[in-house]
Amino acid sequence: MSVIHVENLTKSYGKTLALDKVDLEVEQGEVFGFIGPNGAGKTTTLRILLGLLHKNAGHVSVLGADPWRDAVALHRRLAYVPGDVSLWPNLSGGEVIDLLGRLRGGFDQSRRDELLERFKFDPTKPCRTYSTGNRQKVALIAAFISDVELFILDEPTLGLDPLMEAVFRDCIAEVRQAGKTVLLSSHILAEVEALCDRISIINEGTIVESGTLAELRHLTRISVSVETARPVTGLSELPGVHNVRVDGARAHFTVDAGAINRVMEHLTPFDALSLTSAPPTLEDLFLRHYELHTGDDAR
Amino acid sequence: MKVSEFSGTGALIRLILRRDRLLLPIWIALPPLFVILVASAFVSLYPTAASQQTIAAQIVNGPGLVALLGPVSAPTVGALTAWRSSIFAAVIVAGANALTVIRHTRTDEETGRYELLGSGAVGRRAPLSASLVVTLGADLAIAALVTGGLVAFGLPVAGSVALGLSFAAIGWTFAAIAGVAAQLAESAGVARGIAGAIFVLFYVLRAAGDANEQSGQSWLSWLSPLGWMRLVKPFASERWGVFAIFLGAVIVLIAMAYTLSSRRDVGAGILTPRLGPARASPRLRSPLALAWRLHRLTLLAWAAMFAIYGVMVGYLAKTTADLLATNPQLANLFAHFGGASAYTDSLFTLSLTFLGWIAAAYAITATLRLQSEEVERRVDHVLATAVSRLRWATSDLALMVIGSAVVLAAFGLSAGLTYGLSTGNVGYELPRMLVATLAYLPAVWVVAGIAMALYGLVPRLSFVSWGVLGAFVLLELIGETLKVSQSILNLSPFNRVPAVLVSGVSVMPLVWLTILALVLTIVGLIGFQHRSIG
Numbered sequence: 001m002s003v004i005h006v007e008n009l010t011k012s013y014g015k016t017l018a019l020d021k022v023d024l025e026v027e028q029g030e031v032f033g034f035i036g037p038n039g040a041g042k043t044t045t046l047r048i049l050l051g052l053l054h055k056n057a058g059h060v061s062v063l064g065a066d067p068w069r070d071a072v073a074l075h076r077r078l079a080y081v082p083g084d085v086s087l088w089p090n091l092s093g094g095e096v097i098d099l100l101g102r103l104r105g106g107f108d109q110s111r112r113d114e115l116l117e118r119f120k121f122d123p124t125k126p127c128r129t130y131s132t133g134n135r136q137k138v139a140l141i142a143a144f145i146s147d148v149e150l151f152i153l154d155e156p157t158l159g160l161d162p163l164m165e166a167v168f169r170d171c172i173a174e175v176r177q178a179g180k181t182v183l184l185s186s187h188i189l190a191e192v193e194a195l196c197d198r199i200s201i202i203n204e205g206t207i208v209e210s211g212t213l214a215e216l217r218h219l220t221r222i223s224v225s226v227e228t229a230r231p232v233t234g235l236s237e238l239p240g241v242h243n244v245r246v247d248g249a250r251a252h253f254t255v256d257a258g259a260i261n262r263v264m265e266h267l268t269p270f271d272a273l274s275l276t277s278a279p280p281t282l283e284d285l286f287l288r289h290y291e292l293h294t295g296d297d298a299r
Numbered sequence: 300m301k302v303s304e305f306s307g308t309g310a311l312i313r314l315i316l317r318r319d320r321l322l323l324p325i326w327i328a329l330p331p332l333f334v335i336l337v338a339s340a341f342v343s344l345y346p347t348a349a350s351q352q353t354i355a356a357q358i359v360n361g362p363g364l365v366a367l368l369g370p371v372s373a374p375t376v377g378a379l380t381a382w383r384s385s386i387f388a389a390v391i392v393a394g395a396n397a398l399t400v401i402r403h404t405r406t407d408e409e410t411g412r413y414e415l416l417g418s419g420a421v422g423r424r425a426p427l428s429a430s431l432v433v434t435l436g437a438d439l440a441i442a443a444l445v446t447g448g449l450v451a452f453g454l455p456v457a458g459s460v461a462l463g464l465s466f467a468a469i470g471w472t473f474a475a476i477a478g479v480a481a482q483l484a485e486s487a488g489v490a491r492g493i494a495g496a497i498f499v500l501f502y503v504l505r506a507a508g509d510a511n512e513q514s515g516q517s518w519l520s521w522l523s524p525l526g527w528m529r530l531v532k533p534f535a536s537e538r539w540g541v542f543a544i545f546l547g548a549v550i551v552l553i554a555m556a557y558t559l560s561s562r563r564d565v566g567a568g569i570l571t572p573r574l575g576p577a578r579a580s581p582r583l584r585s586p587l588a589l590a591w592r593l594h595r596l597t598l599l600a601w602a603a604m605f606a607i608y609g610v611m612v613g614y615l616a617k618t619t620a621d622l623l624a625t626n627p628q629l630a631n632l633f634a635h636f637g638g639a640s641a642y643t644d645s646l647f648t649l650s651l652t653f654l655g656w657i658a659a660a661y662a663i664t665a666t667l668r669l670q671s672e673e674v675e676r677r678v679d680h681v682l683a684t685a686v687s688r689l690r691w692a693t694s695d696l697a698l699m700v701i702g703s704a705v706v707l708a709a710f711g712l713s714a715g716l717t718y719g720l721s722t723g724n725v726g727y728e729l730p731r732m733l734v735a736t737l738a739y740l741p742a743v744w745v746v747a748g749i750a751m752a753l754y755g756l757v758p759r760l761s762f763v764s765w766g767v768l769g770a771f772v773l774l775e776l777i778g779e780t781l782k783v784s785q786s787i788l789n790l791s792p793f794n795r796v797p798a799v800l801v802s803g804v805s806v807m808p809l810v811w812l813t814i815l816a817l818v819l820t821i822v823g824l825i826g827f828q829h830r831s832i833g
Contacts, residue, residue: 050683052832072687080683086676088593089409089486092575095583095592096680102584103684124574128409128486139680 009058033196079143087127094123132159229271307421311429366510377534397477458534475552482559485568586694613717665699711736735799741812748819755823
């Protein structure tokens with residue numbers, strides 16, 4: 001059963017079209033990445049899923065319910081971490097965590113203590129004194145102490161340092177282990193790559209690609225850097241090889257996934273001394289998608 | 300003090316002018332408009348020198364009015380206008396100056412906007428300097444407009460200049476006070492609170508000094524910038540030297556603000572906030588509990604302010620009654636206007652009019668907290684939990700309803716008790732004062748209802764509710780003097796409030812006002828439930 005089902009979702013603010021026929025399908029128990037540049041429509045989509053925003057057209061169901069009509073019942077079963085966490089300046093972090101946990105319908109006290117410890121969070125300071133990262137921690141702890149079925153996280157690692165990001169990843173792994181569903185929006189590609197089973201890429205209000213990472217790799221190229229005894233020639237003529245740059249004994253290029261074998265054969269006569277290759281990152285994939293769709297494939 | 304600490308001031312001035320391009324002209328225009336309205340009202344009401352003489356004598360002989368607004372320095376239209384408009388103009392100008400300075404210094408630091416500027420070529424003293432320059436410019440514009448307006452109206456030039464400058468002077472004094480407060484406090488709210496408390500203190504000092512001028516305590520007025528405004532004596536042998544006191548005070552305050560600013564880190568204050576509890580109290584488990592936790596101190600401060608005002612008015616009423624008892628001539632004069640008891644009752648009624656407006660301002664602030672929660676995106680946290688929109692909004696509204704009753708009751712109780720104790724008739728005075736005060740509640744709720752309806756339907760226009768309150772106030776200020784038709788006057792809910800002390804309780808207007816408030820609130824709630832958040 002799908003936990004989130006979005007079909008043809010359209011939303012406009014006055015004349016600006018924020019979402020244009022967005023489809024989204026998140027299955028039970030998966031960690032789903034929702035990725036796109038700033039202003040692509042991620043937050044708008046999430047806030048519609050929470051019943052905070054009206055939609056103009058399309059169908060939306062979350063945990064089998066209509067988020068606009070059944071908001072209260074639905075919200076008992078999910079936890080939300082907003083993108084730009086703004087807190088009550090004169091409440092302490094600990095108070096906010098307890099309040100949000102209680103308003104959601106109760107939480108586990110020992111889990112709270114454990115998360116405070118793991119996120120190295122001081123709950124006694126007034127929220128106005130917290131940095132961005134610390135405000136983010138308040139929202140994350142308040143979400144993870146709750147025993148809910150679905151987590152909707154909007155750019156959850158904004159402002160967290162790398163150590164805390166690791167703690168966050170552990171938390172995601174734990175809720176995944178427990179069979180819960182996570183919808184995670186991000187513009188940080190490495191994060192989504194490390195955490196998510198499936199992703200959707202959104203840009204300017206439309207979904208441009210959807211699928212597992214493996215499924216989307218066809219879009220991308222491996223970048224290769226090779227050092228040879230004799231300068232490499234003839235690389236540019238090989239089908240599937242792009243962006244060739246020869247710098248004395250070093251050659252840099254990108255290659256389509258299907259052409260690797262042919263490239264290796266071509267390199268052998270030049271006596272390769274060292275070779276490094278970077279796996280496709282989501283960033284490459286994203287850029288590549290636009291190259292394909294704007295026909296800018298000349299390089 | 301290095302020059303580089305001021306670099307970027309010019310750019311920041313342009314930024315402030317851009318951000319406040321709507322607010323600035325409004326608060327610059329208000330005082331001149333008000334002053335000219337008052338002057339024209341006095342001219343039409345008291346056209347002859349003799350009638351001006353009579354009204355001035357009446358005012359000066361009633362210490363209640365003298366305490367509320369100060370004495371009249373001469374029996375002329377100019378002096379009457381200065382007397383009537385100074386305190387109100389001071390509230391507007393001082394308030395606007397203080398809010399502007401805090402908004403462009405501490406608020407920017409608190410929200411982190413300053414980090415963005417501070418990382419550029421902006422000196423650490425630039426924000427304070429820029430906001431002081433802008434407020435000075437605005438204050439001088441007010442002075443020029445007031446002077447120009449009154450001179451055009453035909454009043455003496457010297458007096459017009461003195462009155463205009465006194466508005467500018469009180470404005471800039473409060474800009475400087477706010478500049479200091481913004482260094483002390485770590486949050487804009489606390490800074491505003493400090494500035495507000497200082498205004499109240501100055502008002503009380505001036506009231507005490509002016510009311511006891513005969514008994515030789517007028518030196519108290521010299522301790523208060525609000526007193527200085529009057530001591531300038533516009534339209535009555537102007538004392539220009541008083542402006543030197545203003546200038547001296549402003550220079551000291553600004554120097555203080557700059558010194559403090561160089562002793563602290565960006566974002567930090569001089570007063571350090573205490574740590575909070577690691578765990579929420581078990582009661583903090585509902586939107587209502589949250590609203591109470593967030594706003595209980597504010598409510599307490601408002602209630603204390605109303606209570607102090609009540610004690611003051613109660614005490615003044617007693618002094619008036621005493622004066623009339625020992626002075627048969629005066630008593631005779633007042634007999635013309637309905638006798639001694641009628642005089643104290645109308646003094647109370649007049650104070651209640653002011654109080655109704657202030658209580659309505661509290662109610663608007665309390666209602667529009669909903670909007671600031673939404674704008675700041677804090678509401679997202681709450682509405683994403685199992686809290687419905689209706690429950691969230693009604694929780695804050697409940698606090699507003701109770702809060703407005705509490706502040707009004709604080710006045711009614713303290714005024715009734717003070718006056719009752721002094722006349723030895725608490726059992727009689729306390730209940731009728733309380734009833735007379737609480738009679739303002741439905742009208743206050745109507746104003747809050749207007750704010751809620753606007754917020755629910757068109758949140759962008761919520762601020763219009765302040766304009767509506769301003770229009771009601773203006774209607775009453777003009778209505779009492781100019782001959783405005785009754786049907787227009789009746790547009791103001793305050794005009795429907797029965798003057799309980801003078802003419803007894805009439806229930807029907809109160810019932811109608813309550814129903815109107817309820818309808819407006821429900822309209823707002825329905826709108827809120829059917830629109831997008833944020």
